[in-house]
Amino acid sequence: MATHTIQVRVYYEDTDAGGVVYYGGYLKFAERGRTELLRNLGFENSLLTSTEGMIFVVRRVVADYLKPGRLDDLLTVLTTVTKMGGTSLEMDQSVFCHNEVLCSMKVTLVCVGRESLRPVRLPEKVRGAFSEFMSQKAGGGR
Amino acid sequence: MATHTIQVRVYYEDTDAGGVVYYGGYLKFAERGRTELLRNLGFENSLLTSTEGMIFVVRRVVADYLKPGRLDDLLTVLTTVTKMGGTSLEMDQSVFCHNEVLCSMKVTLVCVGRESLRPVRLPEKVRGAFSEFMSQKAGGGR
Amino acid sequence: MATHTIQVRVYYEDTDAGGVVYYGGYLKFAERGRTELLRNLGFENSLLTSTEGMIFVVRRVVADYLKPGRLDDLLTVLTTVTKMGGTSLEMDQSVFCHNEVLCSMKVTLVCVGRESLRPVRLPEKVRGAFSEFMSQKAGGGR
């Protein structure tokens, strides 16, 4: 299955007084990964909003925290698209450090209207790009 | 089942360019709720670390995002403790605005050693306090 | 001079791996203080945007970090309005813990149009409310 990859450095802003990455920070890293996958496919969130009147919103996250990340770690965020529905996308996202999974997430996104915030069908060109990505054998790269 | 309640105001810092509360923000609100429940039971995270050598870490979050929160909303975070194991706690946490659920979370916490970050048994006094809280019929208050 | 006061609790989200409050966090606390002062005067940011088409933006911050804040600290944010111009406001904001100043800030705000982001004159009712606040001898309260 095609996988998209970005690298993320852990800065002070990402850590907490426990000495590790704050648990909410992994959702930021995952969102960066999804955003760069989207950009890789030729789309930008800001342009999708201004030209298509749509926003991707997160409907569900299941996050398993397996190992702590720490200051100065260079993390890898892997993203695969596991399912595309009429108005939704499902992704598996994992944050690695040195070949160990720190956090594993399943994320459900819904395409909604900018103003209504109600589900709308994924634009055809977005569907096409994700469909092609999902059919690739391997992938990666920023 | 006993429920703990705090109120949280939505500030600019919590919102994003979509005009709504950023999805990672609900994990902050939930953590504030858990922290205030703990404080209500007579414990502070910083003291548990310095005196018991332990930290609560999040092992798992399942978050369902149902409605968007917005700037200036006054939110209510409800927390119930659904299960206590030897080294873990399970909680249901919901973020409400005007009697509507914006985000519903199931959170699994593990008590770990400060340095080892490995699971350790919940201190007896902490167990006792959570046990008493869980046996209450109703609850709340900051 | 009239002073507005709010209290802010330090949570894990506000701290970093240095064990103290992250330096950017004080700007969040200050913004909460300004927002609550505004609310106290009868205005909400979201309503000012929707009804007056304006946003307050920060033009300048001078922040002196004097002592570290720590997890579980209960902080006090004091805000005084030192000057009101045609399109701008100047404020002194201090974050205290146990009568010691942790961070002292001078903040310049500008009233800008929502879309243009260019300076516009402060709405008369906002001017009037700040003018009255500035003429008070003492103040406070959320």
Next chain:
Amino acid sequence: MATHTIQVRVYYEDTDAGGVVYYGGYLKFAERGRTELLRNLGFENSLLTSTEGMIFVVRRVVADYLKPGRLDDLLTVLTTVTKMGGTSLEMDQSVFCHNEVLCSMKVTLVCVGRESLRPVRLPEKVRGAFSEFMSQKAGGGR
């Protein structure tokens, strides 16, 4: 004067309901720039803490906000070191987008003991590296 450069992408996490980069976010970008400059000189914050028992803390920030940053912007953070004292460093940091300055900052850092949080002399090897950097004619690169 030698200048260090990094690029920073603006994600949803960095923006607020005003549609622009949250004002506290520029302090995060600046800290990433300082961290990468330090790494470029051969040092990591986490290692300086564990081996030298020191932390860099920010003593003062003067930030001028000139233009708004927006979602998906690719920003450039420029850092120059303007002064090195016995226990302190002064830097000018600017955040650019398309050759326009969005935010210009003057930052004073102090080297403090990890536990005491009191000023300590900059380690000699750190002094040497910054001294060499400051004497370069031009610079840059991540």
